[in-house]
């Protein structure tokens with residue numbers, strides 16, 4: 001029923017003709033080739049060497065071997081019928097020690113990637129930082145805790161924009177700066193594994209500052225580029241009506257949502273959050289607020305699950321006994337995505353939005369060479385429909401990227417969690433399209449038929 005052409009057509013008809021369907025990945029999670037062609041180590045290469053850092057003791061040395069399988073992986077992207085591919089650029093491939101001259105062999109990989117996408121009529125959406133900081137910047141300069149890293153990032157962003165800007169129109173500076181700051185520097189579950197709230201908030205400020213400086217550098221490189229940032233947002237609610245839980249929810253919303261959106265879109269951090277942080281609030285210079293709030297051509301929103309707050313278990317993803325959860329333990333709540341989009345649309349002057357990540361991990365089993373991941377397919381369908389609901393309420397969402405193209409390295413959880421539309425058999429690196437991927441291809445095909453009158457071959461693009 002779900003693959004029924006009528007229901008696919010009805011769903012795709014809820015999106016405007018200019019809507020972009022895409023799929024997403026990130027460098028460290030798929031590329032492997034950790035020291036190939038002059039690439040320097042990243043903080044994740046080093047973090048993975050610490051005992052117990054990843055659940056399965058794994059690392060990103062090989063990952064999906066995407067670096068060496070680029071052409072055939074590009075064919076897999078095209079076979080989904082998507083018009084857009086979101087990928088990230090590995091800073092230590094471009095500048096092995098985080099500053100100075102370009103490593104041209106590293107850059108050549110992204111030339112091949114971008115050219116390969118364009119040859120297949122797929123628009124490249126590049127993200128400049130998806131957590132793989134050059135390790136030298138951490139070791140010698142204290143990483144994002146040091147203000148200089150923001151300037152180095154802007155230099156790197158300018159270099160990349162000058163080189164790829166003739167073919168890549170869309171550049172996101174950071175992916176999920178909340179994760180860099182809070183999971184990397186307060187909770188310490190992710191690289192570089194620091195556990196200090198004051199450091200985390202300074203890191204957050206430097207990431208936002210680096211976004212602003214990078215936006216200026218990208219625009220100085222070329223005036224015709226679209227510059228944005230990708231944030232992870234969740235609607236936050238209190239677990240109970242107890243005042244302590246309500247207060248915790250307001251704080252978590254402040255730190256996760258308003259801290260970032262206020263700085264980016266209103267030119268300042270929320271006063272209640274600064275007050276709550278007290279001595280842990282970051283050092284901020286007078287000019288910083290203006291630097292951070294550069295005009296945005298788009299805002300990327302990554303959504304996976306809502307957050308239910310309680311003082312007893314601060315900052316843990318929502319989990320109620322009644323709710324369906326994914327293999328990450330994340331509550332499946334598509335209506336909360338609509339709620340989130342309506343709320344930020346109401347409260348901020350938003351640029352056009354892209355849902356830059358959404359998807360689900362489930363335990364896949366291969367039966368007779370097939371992966372019948374109905375749970376993942378249903379997750380994606382319900383969230384696509386939730387986005388259509390938001391669009392019908394006049395929220396300007398321009399595109400949707402499924403996380404992820406391939407099963408891949410899920411950070412501290414290693415290879416134990418599978419998010420891909422393609423199943424990866426790691427020992428052989430064979431890729432198999434899952435039932436969810438098949439459904440997604442049918443959706444993009446139905447959309448193309450409707451929007452462009454029957455011209456629906458996989459990989460075909462919309463007219464400019």
Ligand code: FCB
Nearest residue numbers: 026175176232403410411
């Ligand atoms: C997001 C990350 C992405 C992936 C998904 C599951 O927070 O941006 O790399 O790990 O979660």
